[in-house]
Amino acid sequence: MKMSGLLLFIVGILFKESCGQGTVTVSPDVTADNGSPTTLSCTYTVDNNYLLYNLDWTRGESVRDGFRIADFVKDVDQPIYYSNFSSSEYTASRDKINRIASLAIASVRFQDDSELFWCRIQVYTSSGSVTQISDSIEVIVTVSSGQVMITVSPTLNVDSGSSATLSCSYTTDASYGYRLYFVSWSMGETLRDVYKIAQFQEEGDSPVYYNNYSPPDYIAARDVANGVSTLVIASVDFYNDTGLFWCRLVLADGYSESEPIEVNVIVPPGSITISDHETGTYPGGGTSYLVEGESRQYRCVVPDINPGATFTWTVGGRSLTADSNNDVIGSNGLTTSTSNTSITAEARNDGEMLQCQASNKNGHDGVSTTVVLDVKVPPKASSMSLFDSSGPLGNQVDVIEQTAHTFTCRVEGTKPAATIKWYLDDVEQTAATTTPGVGTGLVDTESHWTFTPQRVNHRNTVKCEANTVESVGQFPLISTTLIVIVLEL
Structure with a gap:
């Protein structure tokens, strides 16, 4: 430049x-x-x-x-x-x-x-x-353009703790009689407010160091023949090395030229957490308990980084859209990045992983954390069926007086297994046999109730009601009306 x-x-x-x-x-x-x-x-x-x-x-x-x-x-x-x-x-x-x-x-x-x-x-x-x-x-x-030139790469992005090499090329037009007095490296926001790091006098290739800058932490070098000077930082530190580094050229007549290199020190994420208002912060791989249909917002936090992070949310491998993202710069100069996303729990989410991934450098995965979703699924009327030996039952069923009749109630796809109760005209019947589903996921539950109808049971209603601990309000049920058939002897 x-x-x-x-x-x-x-x-x-x-x-x-x-x-x-x-x-x-x-x-x-x-x-x-x-x-x-x-x-x-x-x-x-x-x-x-x-x-x-x-x-x-x-x-x-x-x-x-x-x-x-x-x-x-x-x-x-x-x-x-x-x-x-x-x-x-x-x-x-x-x-x-x-x-x-x-x-x-x-x-x-x-x-x-x-x-x-x-x-x-x-x-x-x-x-x-x-x-x-x-x-x-x-x-x-x-001093006219072309007589003195300095060329640098204006911006350098480098990970905290890694080494960095700053390079400066310079030329002076000998036809104008310019004699180089010194080449120096300094750090600061402006040339008026800098800390000098190292200086090469005239044609010398051995620098003088200043202000506690010295090898092996800071090594200045110079190629006199090719007009190149470099400054190697052995281990870049966010607090000490973020800012402008100046390559300065001073001629014997006092004229000077300088160019800054902006060093951006990348502090990658070291930790990441997921939390919600119900549970607080989850340990990595923790479990979030929900009920089907429940909406919950999750927050992902990555502290003390530079620059701020970009987030990726997935559930069961499917992408989720963030509700909001926010960066806050703390008193230490580092950024805390936050992202929020919301989920309305579905039965299919049970056992799936909610993952938050954060990165503040292109091409790097960064860090991630997961929460396992445990979705409780109460029974619904739409997942219940009532049948007997002849098959599914409709609004009414024919039964024969004095002849035992067995009803079966099936509740499908609940977590945990449903509790089933039988009622005859709103009177609970206890003589039932229930077979609960087995497993930690969605299960089916069946219950069998056998009774011998009497003439007085004509037009009575048989009800099957199901619930789990998570059920609220009116429990779902399915019913049929008895038509008692009296056989004449």
Whole structure:
């Protein structure tokens, strides 16, 4: 990724500074490429009652605290240069007739010349009092695209506890005379607020480590010939290594380029639980007891992960839709993910597994837990039948007076086995034989009742009623009406 680019050229108006004794008018602010020439100029006036004492150029944040470059004393044509400013790099000149001063910079440097340049005149009266008048030109030195480049992979996703390698490739265009000063690795949200990890000075390949970063936990390396630097983290930690890692390139003239790599530390699920409001939290492989037709919501929770998890619910291998999913970031920075789903129990669910699976990384199964559904199925009238030796019975049945008649009641598909009771015109009959179904799943139950009808039983109702512990309300039943046949002797 290219990080540098030309700053916009700043076009200014002419600026004038006046105090009544004279004026100084400077040219607009200047934007120039690093290494290119540029010329600054100013015009000045001196009122008739004043004399020009001195004209100078200064570089710095203020004219008072800046570094003086050159000055012209009174009417002298040749400037005097100061400090480390030489006429070969900074050429000052002036036109006394038109009162124009200029400063030509042979090759602007990012480190030195990205400053304010002040044009100042000092005027005085015959009494000897001196007044200063000045104004500034801002010089913005840019490094053009293509001259310095840094390339990184912007994002790195890595599992907590595993190793990670961050890589940075860089180039500097030698044709522009750029000399590399150092390459460094740092960590922090911004370059202003970072912890430096390691730094390579100039062409060196042995880093200096900072801020308790050191091998074998953090190993910085550099391939000088190919312009590549790497940082290897031996065991990535969520708390210490989540964030931006900066690869920074600093040139000898002070110009710098940097690119961040965002390290996302994946903390996979370590535990998972299923719970409901009836039972609370189930142990893995626990049993959830329901009654057919009952609706229940289950909650799946995965704590202390990063990022949040995605959930998959199944029952008996069939997909279930989640009612809701939610992520909450705790004070420790880790996420607790929650998912809810609801089931309306059916007979077929008995013995099936309800499974919750959670993962926070593509291509990985993550963790899962299961609950076995134990569905109680009370009897229903639709699953009951009444018959005798001749077959299923309808609304009425013919019986012969004084002749024993056996009725059979069958209740199918209950869990547990049904309790069957017999009634003759709402009077419970106890002389019945019941054969309960065997097994832990859905079972069928049969009961047999034999009685000898009398003439008084004509139009009596025979009822078979069934229930289990889970039955509520009116118990289901099936019935038939006796038609007593009297045989004449």
